[in-house]
Amino acid sequence: MHKNYDANFATEPPADLPTSAKVRTLRKTWRDAEAKLSDYQRENSRYAQRKTLNALDQYVTHVPAMQDAEQELREKELAAVEAGKPLPDKDAILAPVKAKVDEYARTVPALRKLVDKAQREWSDALKAEAVSTGLKVAAKAAEAREEWQRLYEAALAAREDLERQGALFSWVATAGSVETLPLEGASAGNQAEAWELSEDGRLTTEAAIQLGFEGIALVDGLVVMPEPVVDGQAEAEAEFWRTYKPKIYLAGRPGADGNSVGSFDNWAY
Structure with missing residues (x-):
């Protein structure tokens, strides 16, 4: 049982306390x-x-x-x-x-x-006024609780609809190979909240990765494919080695002293 006590309010009350x-x-x-x-x-x-x-x-x-x-x-x-x-x-x-x-x-x-x-x-x-004030607050709390319950149930229903629509997309995008969101049943959840579309209505690359579509064969045109990354320096280096011709040193004619000395004006390419 709770104990009754003689209230002595000595602190600043909450600003929204419904007092008279x-x-x-x-x-x-x-x-x-x-x-x-x-x-x-x-x-x-x-x-x-x-x-x-x-x-x-x-x-x-x-x-x-x-x-x-x-x-x-x-x-x-x-x-x-x-x-x-x-x-x-x-x-x-x-x-x-x-x-x-x-x-x-x-x-x-x-x-x-x-x-x-x-x-x-x-x-x-x-x-x-403690009793009357407390009862007012209790009633407000009950109203807030009912509103929370309504919104909570609505959120659950919206989540179910999101997962259902996402599963339908998966079925179409994989030509019937996958019937649920790719991560369905994973410990981290199916990540349905990551769903995001580009301006043309396709699933964004980032969303596809978070949803688990990475590595799965998909029907072309449903997911935004990222542009290939171009490494200019690497391509230039590859081109250099593709066209590279080593310089070959040719032995020169015998010199005046009878020694065969390499001639620096004789190079083959």
């Missing part, structure tokens, strides 16, 4: 609250506390905006004493920044609570 207008509105409220929190943190990040390692490898907390304000105060204090003037008002420089830091420290938790509240309200509303 109420649930969709609450979801938008939740996402808007998250965006508001993110925007506030990004725009006021200078007022957030940060932890960093100091020179002694110790974690210390600081607020960038306060560091900048304190640096500004020190510079103004130095300028004042150098000019012999009264020190600047410390609170005038630090108080506005400290107020923003305090505001940030209070606002972020409040915005997080708003996000949690909006998410909980959305989750509760979705939970309340």
Whole structure:
């Protein structure tokens, strides 16, 4: 038996989930609250506390905006004493920044609570509709299953027709020698899906090879026969050797010194 559980939806729902207008509105409220929190943190990040390692490898907390304000105060204090003037008002420089830091420290938790509240309200509303929503999806799945069954059976019937027509072609193309597709019964199947015709209606060479017609005597005019491959270099070489006549060296007349020396002006072809 399955176990019942207390649903608590906390993740982004599928875009095509068929929920009610109420649930969709609450979801938008939740996402808007998250965006508001993110925007506030990004725009006021200078007022957030940060932890960093100091020179002694110790974690210390600081607020960038306060560091900048304190640096500004020190510079103004130095300028004042150098000019012999009264020190600047410390609170005038630090108080506005400290107020923003305090505001940030209070606002972020409040915005997080708003996000949690909006998410909980959305989750509760979705939970309340879980059964009705689930039944809607179940009905849609049943419709899809029926459509799949219809298309599957249609595909099987179309495949049978393809194989039957291909077998008729085989019988004609082989003058009755082959009554099925050539690869019928092979472990890889009869490859009927490779059937493809050229523009003039004949079976293409590639399709004939994939279907298993290669090496089978076929009625001329039903399959596109590939053009013979011409190797120009090989033909030229064959022609050279066909007409080749070797050069024959003839011995020359005796030379002036009485030696018989080959004469380079006497060659036979």
